[in-house]
Amino acid sequence: MSAGLESSVRDFCRREVRALDIDERHSISGSVLDGLRELGLFGATLPPDWGGSGLSALEATKLIATLAQFDRSVATTVGLHLGLGTRGLVAYGDRSQQERWLPRLASGECLAAFATTEPGAGSDLSALETTAREVDGGLVLHGTKLYVTNGGLCSLLTVTARTPGLGGARHGTSLLLVDPQQRGVVRQREERKLGLRGSSTTAFAFDDCRLERAAVLGEPGSGARQLVEVLSWGRLLLSAGCTGTARTALTAALAHVHARKQFRRPLLAQPVVQHQLSRAWALTFGMRALVEAAAVRQAELPALARLTTSAKVFCSEAAGWVTDLALQLHGGSGYIEDTGLAILVRDARVTRIFEGANDVLLTHAGQEALTHSTPDEVLGEVAAVNDAVKARRTSLCADPASPGLRALTKRAELHALGQAVVWRDAAVAATRAARTPEERAAAGLLQSEALRVATAATFPDASVETLTTALREGMVP
Ligand SMILES: Cc1cc2nc3c(=O)[nH]c(=O)nc-3n(C[C@H](O)[C@H](O)[C@H](O)COP(=O)(O)OP(=O)(O)OC[C@H]3O[C@@H](n4cnc5c(N)ncnc54)[C@H](O)[C@@H]3O)c2cc1C
Structure with a gap:
């Protein structure tokens, strides 16, 4: 997104977008929708031949992240239109389908x-x-x-x-x-x-x-194949929205812990708060790095699909954690709607459910890692993390109870492998993107957390079996 467009979008949102009003009215006003149309945002990624601006996936992620900093409903309305709503038509529509729909979709006269x-x-x-x-x-x-x-x-x-x-x-x-x-x-x-x-x-x-x-x-009959591309764009823009939400939450948390004094000093002086905010910083940086790493693979569908799955899971989980921390650090005031923290938590929650529930995507990520290993040279920067992921994969395949590809039936282990893959992807992206000392510190933090995730044990099967039997019989403690 050009600097000019970004500053126009920011100016417009500062002037016109009131997240709490939108939340209370349960709708975006006609004047805000008109403003988004005038800025050309509904045509942002649509082809210039049909009146769009032809922004790249990377530019589109910056646009959606910017909108989400102000209001997640606005970001979702535009992001859905540009991603799931129009991607199929752009990628697979024939000339007459595109001629019929794209000009009106690009102007925002029609929403998708x-x-x-x-x-x-x-x-x-x-x-x-x-x-x-x-x-x-x-x-x-x-x-x-x-x-x-x-x-x-x-x-x-x-x-x-x-x-x-x-x-x-x-x-x-x-x-x-x-x-x-x-x-x-x-x-x-x-x-x-x-x-x-x-x-x-x-x-x-x-x-x-x-x-x-x-x-x-x-x-x-080729809908299943087309869905891979459409969902990749959808998940990418959803992830970008999560980065905007996390940024807003972290900015609010920072302002609060500077200003709020308890025990005769600002909250920021508390070591526990410093640790928590450092993690939030690292997660927010990792989210942005992973979204960028996915977006630049726009033209390589298998890589785009794999990385957007990781980005969707990582960014939605991280946004949930960061918004929850921001609310917690606000104490009682965070729970009051007027502070604007509760809406961030509520808006972020669905991102772990829609466009593929995270636990389903994690199992898919594990399956994918089992059948297609990512070459070592691609992941060299975080060798220890990648070794731990490989060890997890190898032990899953070598399990005498489910050797080789029969491991594809071991869903809980695949889910754990998926977690390891997602965290590894975030750690790799952050490590590559880190330029400043702060960013390198954040990447280091993500690497150590990725290592912990990759080596974490799953629950013992025998305990899970006992408790599942109890649950089947309707028993609760
Ligand atoms: C606000 C909102 C907007 C949405 N927008 C759209 C849209 O524009 N277009 C559209 O088509 N859909 C949309 N959806 C639907 C959304 O994508 C689905 O809700 C989502 O895919 C989950 O499907 P489900 O609700 O049927 O949950 P289910 O499939 O019933 O799953 C419920 C839960 O069970 C668990 N689960 C299920 N299967 C597994 C598994 N194999 N392993 C582990 N855990 C599992 C997960 O925790 C999951 O969250 C939207 C949903 C919401 C709430």
Whole structure:
């Protein structure tokens, strides 16, 4: 993002964006949305040929991080539009689809949303039931989608649906472009949420919804492959939003611990507080470094997908920790809404759930590490951490109970391996990005924490079995 755009965005947000008002009204005002349109933010990453600014993924992360410093609902509305909402159309749309939609999406006249989650298919996308069948040269769509961000604002939905037989694929999934105003689409009421209250979230029902064949994005039946790219962009921008939130929380915490005196000195003089804030500093630096490391791999889809998974998990967990610390250091005042800390905690919470629940992504990261090892030369800077990750991987594969690839069934161990991979990726990114003494200190802190995570033991299987049996029988202590 150019310095000019960044300062315009900052000026606008300082002037117009009031996070607590947005939270209280449960919506972003028309004038703020108009201002975002005038700044050209809804076209930021869309191609210049269709009226967008063609920003790179890296520039887009800076934009979303800046917005999130002021309000997470605003950042989510823009980020969803640029990521999940329009990425499929940009990457896989044909000329006529792009001509029809992109100019209005770039100007912000139309907002985009993305609908995958269903009542029976959240983390498990293989359970999708929404289906589009070929009828009379077109398609008929049936199904229900839940929790669609930008649902109440959007004029274009990218819908994931089963498309049996389409393009010759018996069990294929496709991404479909659907106009939510058309017959057969019912937009449900706004959801009431813990946080991100200004961001619109609705369900949709599709009942005998007739679509042209031209609604299919790219090759019919290739939705699963396209989702990798779309989700990578979504997770990248979500992670960028987390960096903005963490920065705001850390800045507020710092101001408070300087000013607030207890035991006759500022809170910052307390060694425990110094340790806590040093960790928050290191995490915030690691988040930014990992987001940048992922964003620069924009053109290398496998690396982008892997690193954006790590970034999503690391940044959402770290933002949760930093915002919680900021609230804690404010004491009682942190719990009062007017201070502006509670909203940061509430808004950050969902980032560990949406765009892939973290525990599901960690297991995927572990599976990925088991089947595709990352070359040593790429990770040389944090050799000790990487050795610990490799040792974990080797012992998992060598387990006589599940040798070799049968280790893919050991979900708890894969989850632990995923944790190690995510922390290693953050430590590598921070180590490479560190320039100043403070940044090197932060990278060192992340390395030692990554080592601890990589060598942490999992719970003994026998204890877990006993307690799971108790839970199955409905016993609680
Ligand atoms: C505010 C908000 C906005 C959203 N926006 C969108 C959107 O724009 N488009 C869209 O399609 N969806 C959206 N979602 C949906 C979101 O992506 C899903 O809620 C999420 O993927 C989790 O699915 P689920 O809610 O069905 O949880 P479930 O799949 O039922 O999982 C519940 C929990 O169980 C645990 N769990 C599940 N499986 C495993 C496993 N294999 N291993 C370990 N733990 C596991 C995790 O802790 C998980 O959080 C949004 C959700 C919210 C709350």
